Amino acid sequence: MKSFKFLSLPVLLxxxxxxxxxxxKDSAGTPTCKIITVSASAGDGYxxxxxxxxxxxxxxYGATLTVxxxxxxxxxxxxxxxxxxxxxxxxxxxxNGFAASVKSETSANGSTWYKDTYEYNGAELLKxxxxxxxxxxxxxxxxxxxxxxxxxxxxxxxxxxxxYDLTKPAREGDYIWLIQTIQGYKxxxxxxxxxxxxxxxxxxxxxxxxxxxxxxxxxxxxxxxTTYSYQYQCK
Numbered sequence: 001m002k003s004f005k006f007l008s009l010p011v012l013l014x015x016x017x018x019x020x021x022x023x024x025k026d027s028a029g030t031p032t033c034k035i036i037t038v039s040a041s042a043g044d045g046y047x048x049x050x051x052x053x054x055x056x057x058x059x060x061y062g063a064t065l066t067v068x069x070x071x072x073x074x075x076x077x078x079x080x081x082x083x084x085x086x087x088x089x090x091x092x093x094x095x096n097g098f099a100a101s102v103k104s105e106t107s108a109n110g111s112t113w114y115k116d117t118y119e120y121n122g123a124e125l126l127k128x129x130x131x132x133x134x135x136x137x138x139x140x141x142x143x144x145x146x147x148x149x150x151x152x153x154x155x156x157x158x159x160x161x162x163x164y165d166l167t168k169p170a171r172e173g174d175y176i177w178l179i180q181t182i183q184g185y186k187x188x189x190x191x192x193x194x195x196x197x198x199x200x201x202x203x204x205x206x207x208x209x210x211x212x213x214x215x216x217x218x219x220x221x222x223x224x225x226t227t228y229s230y231q232y233q234c235k
Contacts, residue, residue: 173215
């Protein structure tokens with residue numbers, strides 16, 4: 001059974017630590033700052049580069065490199081590991097810039113694939129329908145929203161509830177930003193940062209460290225504690 005992407009924590013081999021480069025004004029005014037590194041005291045981290053439009057250009061994780069190319073409302077993400085094919089995503093965006101469909105090829109000849117098709121009400125994701133090349137019955141996940149935040153998802157009778165820190169706005173470096181930057185496309189935009197995710201007796205909580213108004217670290221506790229640490233580059 002496929003897990004809804006929102007609930008699939010990225011496999012990041014990161015541990016506690018804060019790695020931050022502060023951003024200062026220059027004579028041209030307020031600089032644009034973007035996270036370029038998600039790092040740790042041990043293990044591989046993620047490195048991001050951006051093109052002149054501010055879109056993700058490459059994502060590096062150890063020996064794995066993903067390169068993004070853009071054409072109209074289509075994005076192609078090509079992934080290699082040590083130079084060999086590791087995967088390809090074809091992302092089709094809707095008029096609001098959210099992913100309408102994502103086809104992920106796992107074989108070099110394209111014969112093995114899976115696809116997610118997303119339905120929205122404006123900026124709110126309502127449904128994710130999953131199919132694949134093995135002709136499984138479509139798997140459907142639905143989402144519920146309140147006050148600009150996705151508060152629950154349901155798949156095959158299992159409901160996950162999401163709580164938010166209503167005192168702060170969503171921003172670069174929060175949990176949703178992290179998973180969507182890694183996967184290379186956007187399917188949700190919430191008003192506030194996530195505070196916890198709960199499925200049955202399983203609860204993952206999220207805490208953020210701020211410096212100069214920016215998130216410098218994301219700690220999540222899902223039985224064990226992991227902290228993601230960010231480095232910014234300002235221009």
